[in-house]
Amino acid sequence: MSNDLKSGDAINTLPELLAHALAMETEAAERYGELADQMETHRKAAVAAIFRRLEKAEQEHLDDLTERCSKFDLPHYAPWDYHWSHSESPEAIDITKVHYHLSVRGAVLLALEHERKATAFYAGVAQAAADAEVRTLALHFADEERQHIGWLEACLAGCGPADDTALDDPDPPLSQE
Amino acid sequence: MEAVAKKKYAAKDYKSDLKPIWCPGCGDYTVLNSITRALAELALPPEQVAVVSGIGCSSRIPAYTSVYGFHGVHGRALPVATGLKLARPDLTVLVTGGDGDGFSIGGNHFLHACRRNVDLTYIVMDNQVYGMTKGQASPTTAPDWEGSKLTPEGTGINPFQPLVVGLASGANFIARVSSSDPINMAKIIVEAIRHPGFSLVQVLSPCVTFRPEQAEWRDIVRTAVVDYTDDAARAARRLMTDDGFNVGKVLFKGSRPPFRPEFENSNGSVAELEARFAL
Numbered sequence: 001m002s003n004d005l006k007s008g009d010a011i012n013t014l015p016e017l018l019a020h021a022l023a024m025e026t027e028a029a030e031r032y033g034e035l036a037d038q039m040e041t042h043r044k045a046a047v048a049a050i051f052r053r054l055e056k057a058e059q060e061h062l063d064d065l066t067e068r069c070s071k072f073d074l075p076h077y078a079p080w081d082y083h084w085s086h087s088e089s090p091e092a093i094d095i096t097k098v099h100y101h102l103s104v105r106g107a108v109l110l111a112l113e114h115e116r117k118a119t120a121f122y123a124g125v126a127q128a129a130a131d132a133e134v135r136t137l138a139l140h141f142a143d144e145e146r147q148h149i150g151w152l153e154a155c156l157a158g159c160g161p162a163d164d165t166a167l168d169d170p171d172p173p174l175s176q177e
Numbered sequence: 178m179e180a181v182a183k184k185k186y187a188a189k190d191y192k193s194d195l196k197p198i199w200c201p202g203c204g205d206y207t208v209l210n211s212i213t214r215a216l217a218e219l220a221l222p223p224e225q226v227a228v229v230s231g232i233g234c235s236s237r238i239p240a241y242t243s244v245y246g247f248h249g250v251h252g253r254a255l256p257v258a259t260g261l262k263l264a265r266p267d268l269t270v271l272v273t274g275g276d277g278d279g280f281s282i283g284g285n286h287f288l289h290a291c292r293r294n295v296d297l298t299y300i301v302m303d304n305q306v307y308g309m310t311k312g313q314a315s316p317t318t319a320p321d322w323e324g325s326k327l328t329p330e331g332t333g334i335n336p337f338q339p340l341v342v343g344l345a346s347g348a349n350f351i352a353r354v355s356s357s358d359p360i361n362m363a364k365i366i367v368e369a370i371r372h373p374g375f376s377l378v379q380v381l382s383p384c385v386t387f388r389p390e391q392a393e394w395r396d397i398v399r400t401a402v403v404d405y406t407d408d409a410a411r412a413a414r415r416l417m418t419d420d421g422f423n424v425g426k427v428l429f430k431g432s433r434p435p436f437r438p439e440f441e442n443s444n445g446s447v448a449e450l451e452a453r454f455a456l
Contacts, residue, residue, distance in 0.1 A: 034206070035201075037196045038197075039201065042201060079218060079363050079364070080360050080361065080364045087358050087360045087361065095202075095206045095207055095359075096202055096203075096356060096357055096383070096395070098201045099201055099202045100200060100201045102201065173311070173312070173386045
């Protein structure tokens with residue numbers, strides 16, 4: 001598993017780690033909420049429920065994290081200065097990778113991919129950190145992400161063959177005649 | 178990274194409570210997020226920003242933001258924004274829209290907005306199709322696209338080249354970005370807003386419903402290898418040999434001063450304005 005930390009970068013202090021965690025959990029909660037809204041708008045209730053559940057879980061993390069961060073002066077990062085290995089933070093699903101055809105199974109797989117990236121990010125920080133406090137907290141955050149992975153893996157195990165039928169579009173878009 | 182400077186605004190502070198109704202997977206979601214990230218990074222108070230649009234899927238953006246907004250008529254976003262900026266130069270004015278709105282119905286306004294060089298940032302979500310009206314060829318559609326029953330054998334017409342035309346018409350800042358790279362898009366929008374004069378940002382923003390093949394764009398686009406130039410002739414040569422998929426960098430930054438009419442001794446009243454135009 002790659003650590004999803006930008007190559008050559010390191011997060012060495014607690015405020016740096018907390019700033020990254022705050023950005024990642026904020027984006028994750030907002031992104032899951034956006035995806036749930038999209039799916040509800042397109043009458044995809046079962047897929048929306050997956051994203052809504054994850055939004056709630058991320059919001060709980062975020063609330064705890066915000067409380068923890070209140071004791072620190074966090075550095076400011078421009079969105080492009082975070083040490084993510086990709087464009088956005090590892091836990092935020094790429095919004096252009098969803099579709100109204102998305103099945104429950106597809107949503108779970110997509111979420112799993114990003115929860116694993118988030119776990120790998122924190123694990124990578126712990127591995128690279130020289131500071132013991134940073135290492136301990138990063139490992140704690142990685143464990144929190146693993147709880148989401150566990151829940152999603154249970155969801156995946158419960159997905160039946162019917163969850164893939166979303167690809168059959170009973171009302172496909174028609175070009176105007 | 179700057180030392181210990183708390184953010185004044187978060188990206189979500191610039192979003193309204195209205196939920197977007199774009200198709201899931203539409204690139205316009207990314208553009209909305211990049212705009213709000215850019216505004217947060219610039220720490221612009223929402224009441225000092227306005228977003229103006231015309232008609233089309235992407236022109237719905239003003240409704241999804243918490244800043245001042247004007248959802249205008251088809252193709253007329255640029256004249257509305259021009260008037261707003263001239264009347265209220267203190268506002269940061271963004272213009273959002275699509276390729277049909279901006280380059281067909283609003284094509285003439287586009288030319289003159291570039292020429293006039295008022296301090297605006299024009300973000301065009303280019304998906305090479307009219308999406309809201311269910312998938313007709315737009316000015317930037319390739320001549321052999323056969324996806325619409327209105328043009329079953331393609332349009333047979335060379336596509337409009339917005340950046341070439343924008344440059345030739347006098348745009349002071351030109352960039353192309355991909356909706357698959359939202360963070361870099363936010364960075365370039367910040368640069369576009371900061372650069373004085375008319376800034377044109379073309380966003381390759383796939384239409385997942387009527388141009389599903391555009392999902393391949395994420396694999397086709399490449400980061401432009403050269404940095405921006407301030408030499409319009411050099412920028413033109415680059416653009417004329419460009420295949421449309423070099424993204425992620427500013428292509429041109431000009432130094433032409435923005436158009437700012439001076440209203441010396443003006444008290445800003447409507448009565449005074451009427452008097453100026455009285456026959």
